[in-house]
Amino acid sequence: MDQQLAPPAAAGDPAPDLPPDRPRAIRALPTAGDRVFRGVLRGAGSAVLVVMGLIAAFLVYRAGTAIKATGWGFLTTQDWTPGTHRFGVGSMLPNGILIAVIALLIAVPVSLAAALYISEYAPERLRRPLISLVDLMAAVPSIVYGLWGLFFLQPALLGTLAWVSRHLGFLPFLTVRFGDAATSYTSSTLIAGVVVSLMVIPIVTSLSREVFSQAPQGEREGAHALGGTRWGMIRTVVLPFGRGGVIGAVMLGFGRAMGETIAVALIISPVYTVAWHVLERGGNSIPAMIALRYSEAGDFNLSALMAAGLVLFLVTLVVNVLASVVISRSRSGAVTAD
Structure with missing residues (x-):
């Protein structure tokens, strides 16, 4: 039987209607193991959100009495006398941020240099001991750092701080207004920031080293x-690849510095004014104030402490959200590998 073949299309004829060329969808039915694994991951992610929500709800509930008594003035009042209903975090929050910033100014350069040396320069026989040493530093309790800072670091720094004040005192934040006695430099914001930086260094170093080692x-x-x-390779490949991870490590270190309690409480001399002069005696932070006043707090005082904890919780949450936005906009390893 003769087959009827379609005549070839002429040059001016319109193209015949053909179905669109699209990839075929391949659907794989999930196995029982896949469903269990997916359920575990969803449950873990949901548990994190639930726990965070419960913490926030608990703080809001317990802080309600104090917040109703002070209103928005709680964020600006530079005093802490709950008995007279005059209290707030107007001085403690800036002082805590100042301690964390000082810690990061010291910790970030040291951490990045240490991470680059371990991942790029250290010989193999030395790399593993250095990694173990950094991990060991992260495991040291904060009270050990606080005692070390109080009894060893602070006396050793007094001469250096006096020299800095005499030669760089023209800078407002390095001025000491209460004479040149040794006691004028003890229990200062700067010493607290130095001690806290020692607790931030292992965190930032460990995370940065891990990111740098994964460069393609x-x-x-x-x-x-x-x-x-080698430095050119590090500058053009390793550092751009690890930018997002380094930002995340720094933000995690900032949260660690903002939440440090025992070391700051041991070193700092509590004052309820903004301590812009970082070399002078006196300072404060929200975690240290809560630790020092919790044991003697009554019902209303405890509500005030919960309000301070709520402010610290919200600040760290905002910092983490901003860090996530910055990381998502930074150059990632996927972009580098293309």
């Missing part, structure tokens, strides 16, 4: 093949 080997070799030095 192909891009490393390509940078060397183009004639780049």
Whole structure:
């Protein structure tokens, strides 16, 4: 039987209607193990949100009495006398942020240098002991750092702080207004920031080293093949690849510094004014104030402490959200590998 073949289309004829070319959808039915694994992950993620929500609800409930008594003035009042209904975090919150900033100014350069040395320069026989040493520093209790800072670091720094005040005192934040006695430099915001930086360094170092070590080997070799030095390879490959991870590590260190309690409570001399002069005696932070006043707090005082804890909780939550936004906008490893 003769087959009827369609005549070839002429040059001017319109193209025949053909179905659109689209990829075929491949659907794989999940196995029982996949469903269990997915359920565990969803349950873990939901549990984190539930726990955070319960913490926030608990703080709001317990802080309600104090917040009703002070209103928005709780955020600006630089005093803490709940008996007279005059209390707030107007001085403690800036002082706590100042301690955390000082800690980060010291910890971040040291941590990045240590992470780069361990991941890029250290010989293999030395790399593992250094990693173990950094992890061991992170495991030291904060009270040990506080005692070390109180009885060893503070006396050792007094001469240096006096020298800085005499030669750099023209800078407002390095001025000491209460004479040049040794006691004028003890229990200061700067000493507390130095001690807290020692607790932040292992966190930032460990996370940064892990990110740097995952930079693509192909891009490393390509940078060397183009004639780049080791530092050139680090600057063009390793650092851009780890930018998001480093930002996350720094924000995690900031949260660690903001929440440090025992070390700051041991070192700092509590005052309820904003301690802009970082070399002077006196300072405060919300966690340290809560730790010092919790044992003697009555019902209303306890509500005031819960209100201070709620403010600290919200600040750290905002910092983490901002860090997530910055990380999502930073260059990631996927972009680097393309």
